[in-house]
Amino acid sequence: MNAHHGPDTAPLIRSDAQGVATLTLNRPQTRNPLSEATLMALSEHFSAIAEDRTVKAVVLAAEGPVFCAGHDLKEMTAHRGDEDRGRAYFEAILGLCSAVMQQIPALPQPVIAAVEGTATAAGCQLVASCDLAVAGEKAQFCTPGVHIGLFCSTPMVALSRNLSAKHAMEMLLLGEMVPAAEAARMGLVNRVVPADGALAEAQRLAAVIASKAPATVKVGKRAFYEQREMGLKSAYDHASAVMVENMLAREAEEGIGAFIQKRAPVWEG
Structure with missing residues (x-):
């Protein structure tokens, strides 16, 4: 963790124990969006972990009632006033997000998402990009872009590599909330545990992985x-x-x- 960030301001907090690095999204008041700051922090932490021989597995969790609301649409909309109507900024932020999503499968260590609450749009993409995922029974997943005229085309890349074509298209075309049990049936998450139990179960799986060569x-x-x-x-x-x-x-x-x-x-x- 960067020393100059206090726990209240850092968009992401890292804690390590027994060979497992836990990264926690830490902007609950704004629904843990994948803002520019959060994406940069994820990228920096993944780069550091990739080189860290002491880390055997990674858990990705979140503070608050929402796991991740996806892109920070307010941050993006603010750039519509740019001379190019935001094109350069949209290209940069989507490029950064795509690079971070690709860092996860490229990481030497397995990454396990621990999901409570909702994971929507690029937040759902983040879960789909992880190697494993555990959900609390009240967790929900959604790619709602179709409702607001912005089809979830980048989340689709991760989603279509995790789910069958029909399930992925169902989520993308309908934009409806998918409950945890249904997400497990679709293959988006590995298992569902009682509410508030996702982090403990993800850390248990991480410990099993950490015991391997x-x-x-x-x-x-x-x-x-x-x-x-x-x-x-x-x-x-x-x-x-x-x-x-x-x-x-x-x-x-x-x-x-x-x-x-x-x-x-x-x-x-």
Whole structure:
């Protein structure tokens, strides 16, 4: 956390424990929008975590009754008075947001969203961009752009890579609130827990991941996203090549050796 920000002013707070970094959106009074300041903070924290060998998993949470309301429309609308009617600013803020969303799958460590309240528009995109997601039973998800003449085209990228085509189109075309249980059925979240229990469950999952060999998790996460963009044969060729390298790595030698010898593996660093 930047030292010059107090806990009341920082748009994002980081706390670390047992190899898990928890990032908490901290603008509850404005519904935790993905403002320029928040996006910059997310980007900086993700860049730092990517280089931090002590962090094995990341939890993304939020203060207050709304997880994330998406783009700061007031901030964006303020630039309509610019000479270009805001074009340059809109391009910059959407470029920044898209870059942050891509940092999540690119991060070596798995990222788990802990969602209470509503996650709408780019806030829903943020949840879809995470590797795993846990929702409190009162959480709701929505891509409501269609109601205000601004179709959720960038959230669509993450949504369409998580949900079946029909489910993604249903959310995008109707713009209706999807309750937590339905979001789990659609595949937007992994599991639903009692209200106010999402953070604890996300941190529990993060602790399980943190107990695994970190280099193995890093290799696997990267290969997952790489192969998903490929055709079937290319995906198998790539995954096989990754697995050969993995088989020759010290962690696999130790893990497989421990399995055969019926003992617990000892992971390095």
